[in-house]
Amino acid sequence: DAKTTQPNSMESNEEEPVHLPCNHSTISGTDYIHWYRQLPSQGPEYVIHGLTSNVNNRMASLAIAEDRKSSTLILHRATLRDAAVYYCITHAGGTSYGKLTFGQGTILTVHP
Amino acid sequence: SAVISQKPSRDICQRGTSLTIQCQVDSQVTMMFWYRQQPGQSLTLIATANQGSEATYESGFVIDKFPISRPNLTFSTLTVSNMSPEDSSIYLCSVVSSSGPGETQYFGPGTRLLVL
Numbered sequence: 001d002a003k004t005t006q007p008n009s010m011e012s013n014e015e016e017p018v019h020l021p022c023n024h025s026t027i028s029g030t031d032y033i034h035w036y037r038q039l040p041s042q043g044p045e046y047v048i049h050g051l052t053s054n055v056n057n058r059m060a061s062l063a064i065a066e067d068r069k070s071s072t073l074i075l076h077r078a079t080l081r082d083a084a085v086y087y088c089i090t091h092a093g094g095t096s097y098g099k100l101t102f103g104q105g106t107i108l109t110v111h112p
Numbered sequence: 113s114a115v116i117s118q119k120p121s122r123d124i125c126q127r128g129t130s131l132t133i134q135c136q137v138d139s140q141v142t143m144m145f146w147y148r149q150q151p152g153q154s155l156t157l158i159a160t161a162n163q164g165s166e167a168t169y170e171s172g173f174v175i176d177k178f179p180i181s182r183p184n185l186t187f188s189t190l191t192v193s194n195m196s197p198e199d200s201s202i203y204l205c206s207v208v209s210s211s212g213p214g215e216t217q218y219f220g221p222g223t224r225l226l227v228l
Contacts (some may be wrong), residue, residue, distance in 0.1 A: 001126060008176075036217075042202075042219050042221060042222070043116075043206075043219030043220050043222050044155065044219045045219070046216045046217060046218065054182065062147050085132050087154070097143065097217070098143045098145045098160065098169075098207075098208045099145070099157055099160070100155070100157070100217065102153050102154040102155040102156070103156060105155060
């Protein structure tokens with residue numbers, strides 16, 4: 001799994017979009033980019049994942065750079081419930097699935 | 113999705129004792145894992161719980177300290193043996209389920225362990 005670099009913390013106001021960046025310059029061609037988040041006092045929660053193309057789901061959007069060396073998780077309208085630690089993880093999948101390497105993540109604070 | 117429950121949710125234990133943590137999943141899953149989250153830190157994988165065979169441990173973790181059982185496709189236990197204060201952590205069970213969007217990974221709520 002490639003090393004990922006994320007800002008230690010970010011702040012946002014409620015109802016505003018949030019763009020959480022992640023650098024993964026050593027990602028291999030077959031590694032997926034996953035995002036998980038951990039709400040206070042809970043286990044991590046899957047947010048989104050992608051390989052090359054941008055992805056959207058009900059929780060967020062994932063924008064992947066053309067060279068795949070970076071990606072951005074987009075929360076379109078932040079709510080107080082989105083305050084969490086967000087982890088960007090690259091992962092090969094297949095037989096190594098489940099063996100995630102968590103970095104320190106980005107602590108997102110959402111202000112009312 | 114897979115719903116995971118863990119017992120106990122938290123415990124305070126004396127050093128030198130052992131604690132067994134249970135993980136129950138609401139559906140059969142192929143892969144189950146145990147992670148540790150030390151205070152203020154991120155998650156670290158302890159081992160893969162294999163059904164019908166010995167668990168596979170990551171570097172730095174050994175079977176004598178963290179014995180794991182997986183008797184079926186919905187249940188696993190992790191024992192923290194001969195505990196010391198350094199074992200104070202959150203222990204999380206995780207599964208990979210094909211019932212979600214692609215191969216999504218799910219985590220339990222964690223067991224918060226304090227060793228005195």
